Amino acid sequence: MSEKEKVKIASAKKMRDIMTTYYMDALTAKENNKTVAWITSGGPVEPLIAMDIIPVYPENHGAMIGASKMGEDLCTKAEDMGYSTDLCSYARADISCAVVKGGPLGGLPKPDMLICCNNICGTVLKWYEIQARYFKVPLFILDTPICHTGYTPEIAAYVRRQIKEYIRFLEQVTGRSFDHDKMKKVGQLALEGQKLWQKVLNTTASKPSPMSAFDAFFFLALIVTLRGTQTAVDFYKELVSEMEGRVAKGISSVPHEKYRLLWDNLPVWYSLKWLSNKFSDHNACLVADTYTSAWCSAIDYIDPDNFLDSMAEAYTRIYLNIGVDQMADQVLNMIKFYDVDGFVMHSNRSCKPYSFGQLDIMNIVRKKAGIPVLLLEADMVDPRNFSLSQAETRIDAFMEIIKQ
Amino acid sequence: MIKELKPFYTAVDDPAASAAAVKADNRPVIGYLCSYAPEELISAAGCHPMRLFSSKSDISLAENHLQAYCCSLIRGILEDGLAGRLDYLDGTVFPHTCDSIQRLSDIWRMNMDQAFFADVVMPAKLTTDSARDYMKTVLAKFKADLEAYSGNPITEDNLKAAIALFNRIRSNLNCIYTMKAQTPGILSGKDLFAVIKAAMIMDRKALDICLENLVLALKTAKPPKTTPKRIILSGSICDMPDLYTLIEAAGGAVVGDDLCSGQRWFEGQIPEDISPMDGLTARYTDRVVCPAKHSGNTVRGEALVSLARERQADGVVFTLLKFCDPHAFDYPYLKEFLDQETIPALHLEMDDQQINSGQMATRLETFIQML
Numbered sequence: 061m062s063e064k065e066k067v068k069i070a071s072a073k074k075m076r077d078i079m080t081t082y083y084m085d086a087l088t089a090k091e092n093n094k095t096v097a098w099i100t101s102g103g104p105v106e107p108l109i110a111m112d113i114i115p116v117y118p119e120n121h122g123a124m125i126g127a128s129k130m131g132e133d134l135c136t137k138a139e140d141m142g143y144s145t146d147l148c149s150y151a152r153a154d155i156s157c158a159v160v161k162g163g164p165l166g167g168l169p170k171p172d173m174l175i176c177c178n179n180i181c182g183t184v185l186k187w188y189e190i191q192a193r194y195f196k197v198p199l200f201i202l203d204t205p206i207c208h209t210g211y212t213p214e215i216a217a218y219v220r221r222q223i224k225e226y227i228r229f230l231e232q233v234t235g236r237s238f239d240h241d242k243m244k245k246v247g248q249l250a251l252e253g254q255k256l257w258q259k260v261l262n263t264t265a266s267k268p269s270p271m272s273a274f275d276a277f278f279f280l281a282l283i284v285t286l287r288g289t290q291t292a293v294d295f296y297k298e299l300v301s302e303m304e305g306r307v308a309k310g311i312s313s314v315p316h317e318k319y320r321l322l323w324d325n326l327p328v329w330y331s332l333k334w335l336s337n338k339f340s341d342h343n344a345c346l347v348a349d350t351y352t353s354a355w356c357s358a359i360d361y362i363d364p365d366n367f368l369d370s371m372a373e374a375y376t377r378i379y380l381n382i383g384v385d386q387m388a389d390q391v392l393n394m395i396k397f398y399d400v401d402g403f404v405m406h407s408n409r410s411c412k413p414y415s416f417g418q419l420d421i422m423n424i425v426r427k428k429a430g431i432p433v434l435l436l437e438a439d440m441v442d443p444r445n446f447s448l449s450q451a452e453t454r455i456d457a458f459m460e461i462i463k464q
Numbered sequence: 465m466i467k468e469l470k471p472f473y474t475a476v477d478d479p480a481a482s483a484a485a486v487k488a489d490n491r492p493v494i495g496y497l498c499s500y501a502p503e504e505l506i507s508a509a510g511c512h513p514m515r516l517f518s519s520k521s522d523i524s525l526a527e528n529h530l531q532a533y534c535c536s537l538i539r540g541i542l543e544d545g546l547a548g549r550l551d552y553l554d555g556t557v558f559p560h561t562c563d564s565i566q567r568l569s570d571i572w573r574m575n576m577d578q579a580f581f582a583d584v585v586m587p588a589k590l591t592t593d594s595a596r597d598y599m600k601t602v603l604a605k606f607k608a609d610l611e612a613y614s615g616n617p618i619t620e621d622n623l624k625a626a627i628a629l630f631n632r633i634r635s636n637l638n639c640i641y642t643m644k645a646q647t648p649g650i651l652s653g654k655d656l657f658a659v660i661k662a663a664m665i666m667d668r669k670a671l672d673i674c675l676e677n678l679v680l681a682l683k684t685a686k687p688p689k690t691t692p693k694r695i696i697l698s699g700s701i702c703d704m705p706d707l708y709t710l711i712e713a714a715g716g717a718v719v720g721d722d723l724c725s726g727q728r729w730f731e732g733q734i735p736e737d738i739s740p741m742d743g744l745t746a747r748y749t750d751r752v753v754c755p756a757k758h759s760g761n762t763v764r765g766e767a768l769v770s771l772a773r774e775r776q777a778d779g780v781v782f783t784l785l786k787f788c789d790p791h792a793f794d795y796p797y798l799k800e801f802l803d804q805e806t807i808p809a810l811h812l813e814m815d816d817q818q819i820n821s822g823q824m825a826t827r828l829e830t831f832i833q834m835l
Contacts, residue, residue, distance in 0.1 A: 142796035144813075146533065146787050178588055182563045185588060185758055186793035192761050193797060201758060203589040205598075206566055208573070214605060218587065218598035225594065384570035409533050412789070416567035419529050420574060 067311045069275060071299045078295060079281055086114050086169050095172045095234055098191065100184045101284055102354075102378055103177040104202060104226065104371050106250050109288040110243040111230050113173075117285050118187075121168055122150035125157070126329025126441035128164045135442045137162070148410040149441035151187040158194060171195055173233050175226075177202040179381045181413045200229045204376040208383045211373060219372035227368075240368075247367025250288040251359070256296035257283045258356035263303040264347040265398050268312035270303045273323045273346040274336040275313065280352045287355075314345035319462050322394055323349035324421075325406035325414050326440040331448070338452065342459040348398045350391060354379040357390075384417035388424040395429045402432045402462045409439040434458040468681040469655055471674045472662035479514070479665050483552035486512040486667050492554035492580065492614070497541060497568075499729035500559040500586060500754070502606055504744060507668055508618045508626035509610035511554075515664035515725070516541050517703050518816050519549055529571050535787040536816030537701055538564050545576050555580025555613070557606070560588060562756045562790050580613045582606060590749050590759040600745040607741070623740040629672055630734065636675035637663060637730040640682065641720065645775050648694070648717035649687040653708025656718065660726055661703070692717035693835045696772050698798065699783035700754075700791050701725040704818055707783065710825050714832040720775040722768050723783075728752045755790035764794055765801035772807050778835040779808040781828070786813050808835060 089096045097108050101119040108115045125131050131153055137160060138152035139145050145152075153163070161167035174197060176188035185201065192199040202222055205215045227238050260279065263270055271279075279299060286292045305311075321339065323346045328335060339346060357379055363370035379387060395403065403425050405418050422433045434454060439445035465473075475482045483493045492511045496503075499515075506513040518540025525546040526539045544550050555578045558569035573581055584606045587595040611617055640659060644651050651659075659678065663671055693716040697707075701724050708718055721727045734747040752767055753759040772780060780802055784791045795811065802809045810831040812824060 142799060144784075144792035144795075147789060147792055151793075182566070182588065182756055183789055183793070186755065186790060189758065189761050190793065190797070199761070201589045203587050203595065205560065205585040205587065206583075208569060208583045208585070212605075214598060214601040215585070217601070218594055221594040221597075222592075225592065383573070384567065385574055407531055412534070412563040413567060416530055416534060416564060417570055419531070420571055423528075 066313070066315065067306070069271060069302065071295070071302050072278065074295060074298065075279060075282065078286075078291060082285060083165060086116050087165065089114050089169050096169050097173045097175050098168070098171040098188075099175040100177050100180060100188070102180040102375065102380070103175050104223070104375055105285075106246050106288040106367065106371070107227060107230055107238070107243065108175070109286075110239060110246045111234060111236065113230070113234070115285060116168055116171065118154040118168065119150050120281055120285055121157070121163060121165070122153050122441055123327070123329050124165075125153045125163050127332070129330050129443070130163055131330060131441035132443055134160075134162055146409075148181075148183045148187070149439055150410065151183055153441055154187070155190055158191065171197055173197055174199040175202070176200070177204060177375060179204040179375055179378050181380070181411070183412075198229070198233050200226055202226060202375065204381060206381050207377060211377050215376060216372060219376050220369060223368060223372050243368060246288040247362075248364060249290060249293055250367070251362050251364055253283055253287050253289075253292045253296060254356045254359050254362075256293060256300055258359065259300045260296060260303055261348065261353055261356065263300070263307055266307045267320075267399075268310065268314070268317035269320070269345050269347040270306035270311055270313060272313040272336065273349040273352065274327075274332050276349060276352040277327045277332065280355065283355045312345075314340045314343060316343045317345045318343040319345070319402065319459070320398060320400045321346045321402045321404050322391070322398060322400045323351070323404050323406070324391070324418065325408045326351055326411060328406060328436075328438045328446060329440055330443050331438070331446065334448070338455055342455075344402075344459060344462070346404065347400060348394055350379060350387075350394065353394070380413050384420055387417065388421045391421055391425060392428055395425065395431065400431065402434065402458065403429075404434045404436060404458075407435050407437045409437070409445045410441065432458060432461045465655070466681055466685075468674070468678040469658065471666070471670070472658045475662040475666045476658050479517070480549075480552055482665050482667065483512070483514060487552065493552055494580060495550065495553045495556040496559070497538070497565055498559050498561040499724050500561065500584075500748060501557050502559070502584065502603060502744060502748065503668075504623065504626045504630050504734070505603065505607055505610055505618065506557070507629065508622040509614045510616060511610065511614060512667060514553070516544075516550065516556075517661070517701075519544050520817050521547070521549075529575065530568070533787055534564055535785050537703070537785060538568050540816050542568060542571065545572065553578060555582070557582045557584060559584040560586045560756075561754075562788070564787075564789075582609045586748060588757050590753060590757055596745060596749050599749050600741065603741060603744050603748070620740060624736070627734050627736060627740055627743060629668060631736065632672055633663060633668065633675060634730045634733060636679050639679055640675070641727065643682050645694075645719040647687055647689075648692050648719060649690040650682055650685055653712050653718050654705045657705045657708050660730075663730070664725070690717070693778045693832050694719045694776055695832070696720045696722065696768075696775060696777045696780045697726070697783055698722040698768060698780055699724075699814070700785055700788050702783045702814070703816065704783075704814065706818075706821060707824075710821070710828050711781070711832065713825070714829040716779075716828070716832040716835075719777065720771055722764075722771060724754055728754065755794045762797075762801075765798055768798055769801050769805050769807070772802070772805070777807065779810065779831065781831070782809060782811045783814050784811065786815050
């Protein structure tokens with residue numbers, strides 16, 4: 061069986077411990093007189109770290125809900141509250157979770173403020189409005205207009221002004237003044253963390269790959285939630301070291317890696333093990349993905365000497381906030397860099413900005429890279445939109461084509 | 465039907481013919497999908513702004529670009545574009561709207577071959593000075609894009625004239641709707657729908673005259689006194705004239721709406737006492753907000769209750785397009801606001817092709833009869 065032959069990734073335990081401590085801190089914030097901010101996954105967390113505010117990520121919580129297979133129940137509860145079943149399952153799960161205090165943690169700690177950046181989608185704007193009404197706490201919106209064909213001077217000026225507004229907002233809500241020296245340090249750590257994450261992801265260009273996208277989905281959490289901390293930097297240094305060690309020893313994620321694949325879109329959180337094993341049984345490794353690489357794609361836009369100001373560009377020019385044709389270019393680059401034989405696209409019902417455009421990207425990839433593409437219809441958290449048997453049939457058929 | 469209504473029905477029944485007439489006059493036709501499209505600038509550039517509606521044809525070409533969980537209006541319009549039914553368009557403009565239209569913009573740009581294409585990425589947040597300033601720069605850029613395409617500068621006078629024209633159009637639309645609200649029997653719901661929809665399709669100078677004529681005719685009309693149950697519609701785009709007829713058949717009448725393709729689009733005026741570009745900035749920043757934008761956490765709820773009170777509504781019917789996220793997210797809190805005012809509400813899930821009209825008729829009957 062493929063499971064027994066795998067050499068476990070040692071850093072996984074440390075990761076779990078760090079995340080446990082992180083969530084414990086968040087859940088006990090009130091007792092410790094700490095401030096809690098809920099923030100979107102693409103949101104500017106560094107100033108929060110600089111202000112010693114604990115950042116909590118409803119989307120990361122959504123992933124946990126999905127992985128714990130609690131998504132269907134929470135999404136159904138949101139529907140009972142009047143929310144359409146067609147809405148993003150992260151949002152549905154979080155909205156009902158806040159009311160029923162469900163999920164694997166018994167609910168997230170109450171926010172003192174909400175930070176919403178719409179670089180990933182317009183759904184978060186609505187989701188955070190709902191939570192602002194529910195919790196009756198201040199909401200800050202970082203409005204990052206989409207760069208269909210480029211980052212215009214108009215967009216740059218607007219977002220840069222909003223970064224200043226953000227700092228003023230934080231000062232106002234906390235009653236404390238912003239420490240720009242601390243911010244500098246946090247900015248350096250954030251950049252370093254992202255560069256380390258990039259290094260981790262680059263190791264999977266090796267043949268065989270020391271880890272898979274499924275591992276990346278797990279190890280991603282720290283660069284998302286604790287970006288800008290020493291903890292994240294220290295951990296990723298260890299992970300890089302472990303991966304480089306595995307490469308040196310030829311330790312493969314998939315025991316008999318024959319085929320290399322690229323994954324697109326968010327994970328199918330409740331079916332990771334099944335998907336991983338399914339591909340592994342075909343001797344296929346999902347060596348890379350477009351989702352986890354999004355947390356190191358802004359490196360080039362960050363000015364280490366002026367982190368705060370360059371945040372505007374870094375947060376606006378993320379993978380989901382550019383045109384579909386530019387996304388296709390990035391996919392083609394990844395296909396080359398990781399030397400993959402096929403492309404697996406998760407057509408994620410919950411995520412329109414990620415999923416609409418996939419069909420055009422699929423055609424471009426088929427034409428320009430000449431590799432087979434599989435479209436898997438599912439949802440990231442709500443299992444009702446996933447047919448395991450249908451997925452199995454499709455994966456088998458896809459792998460048959462790859463093997464030719 | 466009174467003769468003054470005929471031109472509106474002509475436009476609604478054959479939009480392509482309206483476009484052809486404009487093109488024969490040597491004016492380019494620029495299509496748009498959202499009421500945030502700066503029609504005044506398009507008009508001032510000597511072009512014709514034309515709102516696109518799906519022809520409700522079966523989807524086949526759009527299947528290769530947009531999954532089934534995309535709203536039918538957007539898939540339908542893309543289908544029309546790819547099938548060649550929109551070949552009368554010289555270009556299309558995409559103001560920032562919802563996530564789906566945001567991606568349609570890219571897909572359209574990549575697959576449709578048009579002489580003019582523009583993204584107008586307006587701010588999603590409308591509460592700050594920085595957003596207002598950004599809105600102004602976005603409008604200025606669009607103005608420049610139009611000038612480059614048309615080869616003519618948009619002069620201050622052109623723009624002032626366009627603003628005055630659209631203000632008159634808005635004012636007359638409001639007037640007609642107010643008359644309908646005061647005397648529901650003055651105009652059938654189907655007629656009202658045709659007038660409003662045509663106002664987004666027709667050559668605007670012709671529209672201006674037709675609206676003036678209609679207002680005059682209605683002012684002197686002696687309609688039967690009716691006391692239907694007074695209904696407000698709330699939703700995004702409602703392209704279903706039969707809905708109005710069904711409501712009337714059930715003993716109701718639409719006396720106001722909170723629709724993207726209705727009152728929310730033509731309500732208000734562009735201030736004419738400031739510079740034209742400042743006026744446009746004010747208009748697009750301050751107009752009643754659509755749920756894809758943020759102008760406060762409870763603004764839409766307050767506006768809906770205010771509208772319902774002002775029109776003495778007996779009930780609100782939510783006509784929400786399936787897969788329309790921004791509206792679906794707002795629905796529970798809007799319903800809560802209405803519940804607090806004891807204003808009854810009905811939620812109808814709409815589809816562009818609307819196959820289940822029998823079921824809809826029953827639900828409307830039941831709802832209206834219990835008001």
